[in-house]
Amino acid sequence: MTADSTPALVQVADADTEGPAPAGPPAARGPRARNTKAYLQYVAAKIAGAAVSLFAVLVTSFFLFRLIPSDPVKQMTGGRPVSTEQLASLRRQFGLDQPMWQQFTTYVGDALTGDFGTSFQFHAPVIDKITEALPATLLLTGTSYVLYTVLGIWLGTRTAWRNGSASDRFNTAFALTLYSVPAFWLGLLLIIVFSVGIGPVPGMFPTGGLESGNETGFAYVLDVAHHLVLPVVTLVAVGYAQTLLVMRSSLLDEMGSDYLTTARAKGLRDDVVRRKHAVPNAMLPTFTLMFVNLGHVVAGQILVETVFSWPGLGDLFYQALSVPDLPLVQGLFFVFATAVILANTLADVLYPLLDPRVGR
Numbered sequence: 001m002t003a004d005s006t007p008a009l010v011q012v013a014d015a016d017t018e019g020p021a022p023a024g025p026p027a028a029r030g031p032r033a034r035n036t037k038a039y040l041q042y043v044a045a046k047i048a049g050a051a052v053s054l055f056a057v058l059v060t061s062f063f064l065f066r067l068i069p070s071d072p073v074k075q076m077t078g079g080r081p082v083s084t085e086q087l088a089s090l091r092r093q094f095g096l097d098q099p100m101w102q103q104f105t106t107y108v109g110d111a112l113t114g115d116f117g118t119s120f121q122f123h124a125p126v127i128d129k130i131t132e133a134l135p136a137t138l139l140l141t142g143t144s145y146v147l148y149t150v151l152g153i154w155l156g157t158r159t160a161w162r163n164g165s166a167s168d169r170f171n172t173a174f175a176l177t178l179y180s181v182p183a184f185w186l187g188l189l190l191i192i193v194f195s196v197g198i199g200p201v202p203g204m205f206p207t208g209g210l211e212s213g214n215e216t217g218f219a220y221v222l223d224v225a226h227h228l229v230l231p232v233v234t235l236v237a238v239g240y241a242q243t244l245l246v247m248r249s250s251l252l253d254e255m256g257s258d259y260l261t262t263a264r265a266k267g268l269r270d271d272v273v274r275r276k277h278a279v280p281n282a283m284l285p286t287f288t289l290m291f292v293n294l295g296h297v298v299a300g301q302i303l304v305e306t307v308f309s310w311p312g313l314g315d316l317f318y319q320a321l322s323v324p325d326l327p328l329v330q331g332l333f334f335v336f337a338t339a340v341i342l343a344n345t346l347a348d349v350l351y352p353l354l355d356p357r358v359g360r
Contacts, residue, residue: 043349050345057337061330062107065321066100107330116331121323126331129316134298136210137312140228140305141297144235149290151236152243156286159244160251161274172248175241184303187234191307194230205230208309231308235301239293246289250282257281284354288347295343298335 098106110117116126155175159168178186197203206212206227215223254260255278263273298313305314313332320328 039352042352046345046348050341053341054338057334057341058108058111061333061337062104065324065326065329065333111330111334116334117327119320119328120325121320122325122328126327129328130313130331130335133311133313133316136310137305137314138297139224140231140310140312141235141301143228144232144239145293145297147232148236148239149243149293152240153247153283153286155240156244156247157251157274157279157282160248160255160282161278163252163255171244175244177241178237179241179245181238182303183234183238183301184307186237187231187304187307190230190234208307210311231304231310234304234308243286243289243293247282247286250285251278254278254282284351287354288351291343291347291350292340295340298339 107117114127116130118124119126119129122129155171159171162168191207192198193201194205195203195207208227210224210227211220212223212227257278260273260278263277264270268277302314302317304310305312306318309315313335317329317332317336319325320332
């Protein structure tokens with residue numbers, strides 16, 4: 001008789017003679033321990049990938065803008081006649097007379113400590129110029145981000161749940177139209193219609209800027225809000241369209257699932273089925289898009305800020321690029337890319353908590 005054929009009662013008796021199991025909490029074993037270890041390995045891999053990407057951005061930001069066929073020293077002189085000795089002195093002052101490898105090693109070493117050098121045209125530390133322009137960008141893009149995310153998710157849910165209806169066809173077609181329109185072009189149209197005025201429509205909003213410059217207190221807040229309307233409408237129009245289309249597509253994929261049929265069979269109201277079952281699962285792709293767009297809150301919208309003369313990081317980047325102001329361009333490029341990379345990494349780290357299938 002083999003070991004497998006031992007009667008069950010004998011096996012139980014043998015187990016009883018071995019005495020009770022040792023006291024104390026059980027060791028972390030089984031599927032939960034394996035899942036925790038796999039998640040930590042997944043997070044470590046994502047963080048390592050982000051670090052490599054940041055270093056690649058650091059290298060790219062140095063060499064990319066040196067391909068621009070322009071001499072920053074001559075641009076800074078404004079076309080005025082300058083002697084060769086004066087040009088050489090300026091190049092020496094900004095370190096442009098050094099070999100390329102030496103400029104690169106100096107830049108990387110300083111950037112790792114948070115020092116991006118001194119702006120050529122503003123004669124101020126790059127980090128100070130970035131800090132000065134950052135609040136305006138956060139005000140514009142942050143306000144737009146909140147509005148188009150909420151609007152896109154809400155409309156995307158409603159249009160998908162009423163798939164094929166007249167409102168679904170209208171909202172989808174309108175979103176596709178706005179999504180295909182360049183943001184800067186839409187901004188120019190809004191300026192022509194609502195700032196300059198056209199036909200019976202009078203000019204109601206400023207053509208650009210953050211403030212009028214002569215208001216204080218609550219009047220200042222209203223003045224900034226007045227200047228904020230057109231650029232926010234521009235960003236919301238394009239951003240909500242993308243969010244709506246992604247949310248609608250995700251929810252349509254979920255609507256034929258068996259668990260929704262089961263929920264309805266239990267007698268749950270249609271609103272509860274949508275809100276508590278369908279939407280949370282359909283949110284996963286939209287969740288990723290939200291974090292991608294979150295990175296652009298810091299990066300800003302260069303062309304939109306330029307069109308509306310908004311004194312943020314995007315407009316500062318445009319000014320720096322026109323010289324080119326190499327330290328300022330490099331610093332801004334690194335900040336923009338870092339914001340996007342960190343937002344994507346955060347999304348990757350949080351995604352497995354919403355969908356356990358990721359990161360296994």
